[in-house]
Amino acid sequence: MNSTIYIRTLKRAEHTVFCVADGQKTYFDPQFRTAVPYSSGQQVKRSLIDALSNALNEIPAPTTFLFDADKDGKLKEGEVYATCDPSSADQLLGGWMKASKGGTERTIKRRSPLSISAMRGLHPLLTSTPNENISFDRSDRPNNAVIVRNEKGEVLSEDQIAALLTGKDRSLSRKWIPDNKRANGLFIQDMAIDLRRLFCVLQNPLEPEISAETEAKLLANGWVECHNIFGKCLVAPKAIRAKLIPALAYAIVNWSITSNQSRTFSLMETLAISVSDNANKIASSIRAKLHEEDDNKAVPIIEEELAGVNSFVSLSAAGYIRTKKEVADALDNAQQHLVDLMMAFDYENQMK
Incomplete structure (x- = not known):
């Protein structure tokens, strides 16, 4: 039973800003000696959770900000934590951590079942960071x-x-x-979904993910006690999974970065999506190669018939990459494929 879904997304950005630091955040590529614009994995995750909440028409769980006031009335930054309750979709899929000051309470934490990379250039030679005044x-x-x-x-x-x-x-x-930097070019972003933990919350008393009160509430709301490779756990009931899976698939396909773009909005359209259970193959599915005659030029490639990989190519991709597989409903098909994969996993009987 395959337990991980790997997803590579190819996007195009046009004269925009998606992570601010000196106009647009970049890193330096030592091989091609050029600055490459990027968006952090944290910002991508925030954009994904926003798209998920919009699909569900739900407000994300509230966040608690703690401050300490000294005798002079000055405020000092304290802890920040969310509800740590998987009843909220953004918490279940985004993870949490609550560590109280002074160590008087047990730290509870849940690592997100979604591993999310930064959005960076498909190749250093296929992006640019022009300046404008x-x-x-x-x-x-x-x-x-x-x-x-x-x-x-x-x-x-x-x-x-x-x-x-x-x-x-x-x-x-x-x-x-x-001297305001802007980002142009083709960008990729990778994601891995750990199906074993996607809808499971561990009941490990030594490394708790939830409090005793939250556990009792989940059991009362129909969560099922099961076992997986990580130990004893609670699994979200089928009704919750049936609601969240289509919304998560929609968010994975349709997320976009809208922050920091008040002056420089870009559609940042999705050109292609590849889905596989093999990390090495997903890396090969959407890639770039150096031009045969010019080492300072890279050519983007989408492998349309790679065994073990399902590739979905949108119409707009044909304007930037040589392809014969582009179709109007490519992204809808990618979304449905992700729904089918997540629905097919046996969350209650993982140890079979």
Whole structure:
């Protein structure tokens, strides 16, 4: 019984920002000596959970922020934790950790059954990070408030401001913002779904995933006691699985990064998705190779008939990659394939 689903997603980004640090976060590729834009696995996971919550029409579980106030009234950062309750879909699939200060309570933690990579370039030569200069211009509005302070922090009068600007060609209603990085190119993102833990919560008293109160609540709500390779566990009932699996498949296929894009929105469309139970084959399914005659040029490749891999190629992919397999309903087919794989797993009888 195959217990892991590997997924590789190919996306195209066009003049956008999806992880901010000096305009756009990058890492340096030492072989091709170029900066490669990327989005962290944490940001991808956040985008996936947002898509999941939207598909379910549910608000994610609340987060508790703890602060400590000293005798002078200053606040210091304390612990941050969520509900640690798998009754919420974002908690069950996203994982949690609650570690109380002082060690007076047992730490409870659940590692997410979804292993999520960063979104990075399909190849260093197939991405770029161009720079652009932008401006924040409100010079056409007569009702702007302009405040100028001197070295003592005192606010200058209008006459003092006028005197200060004498002989200077300077607007106080316009800001120039130079050297903003943007990301272009083809990007891949990998994911592994551990079906053994997808809907199972362990009942290990030495390394607890849930509190005794939460365990009692789950049992009362129909969760089933079972065993898997990790030990005794509680499995979500079929009704919950039937609700969550289509939503998770939708999120995997349709997630997109929308944060940090107020000025530079990109559809970041999905060009292709490959699904397999073999990590090595999934790496070969969507890849790039150096051009035969030019080492400074890379060619993107989608293996359309690779044994052990199901590849789904969208219509838009044909504009960037040579392919004969593109179809209009490719992403719908990928979504249904993921649903079928997750539905077929025997969550209650994993030790057979």
